[in-house]
Amino acid sequence: MVGRLGTPGATGWTDNVRWTGELCDAPEEGLGASHSGTSPSFPVEGKGCPRVWRQAVDAPRWDVFISYSTKDREQVSHVVNDLESLGFRVWQDASTIGFADRIRDKIDEGIHNSSLLLIFISPRSLRSRWVLNELDAAMLREVSQNKPFVLPVLMGAASTGDLPGDLRGKKYLDLRHGFRRKYDAARANLVATIRVASLSDDQPAASVGPEMVVGDELVRFVVGYDFSQAREERPVPREAIAGLIKDFAESYLDELPEIMATDEMKRAFVERYGRHAIEKAIEFSMDQAKISLTRGLIQPELDSAFFAADTMIAMVQTNAQFIEDDSDDWMIAGFRPNGELFYAFRQKPDHARPR
Incomplete structure (x- = not known):
């Protein structure tokens, strides 16, 4: 990426x-x-x-693969250009397949090396042999890896009843009847979903210790967490740490530009969990960034802690939407053997589904 x-x-x-x-x-x-x-x-x-x-490496990695009908190119290009402006690596036939390339091989390579596939569903794409072939290959990957890979995007006059069987029951992005307006409204969740998929592609399949649902469960864990001081040369008074973290939270909420979490996501997080949860997320992330206060805090370490807290808030808010939409999958958080937090998609267990 x-x-x-x-x-x-x-x-x-x-x-x-x-x-x-x-x-x-x-x-x-x-x-x-x-x-x-x-x-x-x-x-x-x-x-x-x-x-x-x-x-x-043998082939580039892609954050998102775009499957669509060329007859829908104008609207799809609006999404592609926006994602590329954010720095995402986007696989699209028009920009990725060279003059002498074998088309089928390049498509298979793109699907294999992408973190997420957006399939734009319209009456025209449902009649496209290429789009349906790409869907078949993508669903084989999703089944073999047992994690979400395909995200349908409905556009034009597409009907949910027209969806191929593999896509029925899946969470989808609805851009029908006002494509650009609806894209702007859904943009933050789409961007976070792509980033989660890209991050989880880099994580190990197994975690050390229990996994937590990214939401109330993860926030409860973080709110109960205290800075470990494992790397301190001498004990630091708790009130001094708390004062420093309050200052960091001010900077995070009021001064820092959007990285992972949008301003809207930050506001929603504070409304649900309170400002104290922001402070505790930063405190937890200071350990993730391996910060030592007595040896001297440097800017890159603080940047790393802010990034980790920002990622957590973005993941919590994105997964809240998955849970609300009753998706078959949700995000979990776990710890690598070295103690670093990671995020991944897991299939929702039966006991968590509504009865």
């Missing part, structure tokens, strides 16, 4: 190269700068920069 940053040890993609990044002090480019000429994912001001170790 172009320009994607994470906490130390996170993974990302740029062009045909995989990188693992930590944050460093003196960038030649701004934090989140793109390495391929497209817009950065996270246009954050600050002193941090990705320190990069590169390893060649």
Whole structure:
């Protein structure tokens, strides 16, 4: 993924190269700068920069694969251009398949190496042999990996009754009857969904300890968490930590630009859980960023803590929509063996479904 940053040890993609990044002090480019000429994912001001170790891979990674009828190109291009402006790697036939490429091979490669597939459903795409073939390949991947991969987007005069059998019962994005207006309204949730899929593609299948539903369960865990002081040279008074975190929360809510969580997501989080939950999310994320207060806090570490808290809030708000829509899948959070939090999709267990 172009320009994607994470906490130390996170993974990302740029062009045909995989990188693992930590944050460093003196960038030649701004934090989140793109390495391929497209817009950065996270246009954050600050002193941090990705320190990069590169390893060649056989094929590029894509955040989202676009399946559509070329007769719907004008409307679909509006979505593609917007996602690319945010720094997402988007697979689309018009920009990805070269003159001498074998079309079928490039499509299979794109589906295999993408984190999410958006299939734009219209009367015209339902008559497209290419779109239906792409759907078959995508559903095989979804079944084999046992996690959501295909997200239908309804447009034009499409009817839910016209959906192919594989897509019935799936959560879908409804852009019928006012495509651009409805896209603008759904944009924040779509962007967060793509980012979750991209993040979860990099995570291990198994976690250490219990998994938590990303929502009330995760927030309860975080609200009950206290900064561990595991890396401190001497104990830090609890009231000093609390005062520092209050200042950090002020900066996070009032000064920092949108990265993962939109302003709307932040407001909804505060309305549901209170401002104290924001402070505790930052406190928890300080341990995730391996911060030591007595050895001296540096800006890249603080950037990393803010990013981790921002990601958590975005994931909580996105999963709340999945739960409200009674999706078959939801997001869970777990811990890697090194103690880092990760997010992934899991199939909703039977006991969690409405009766």
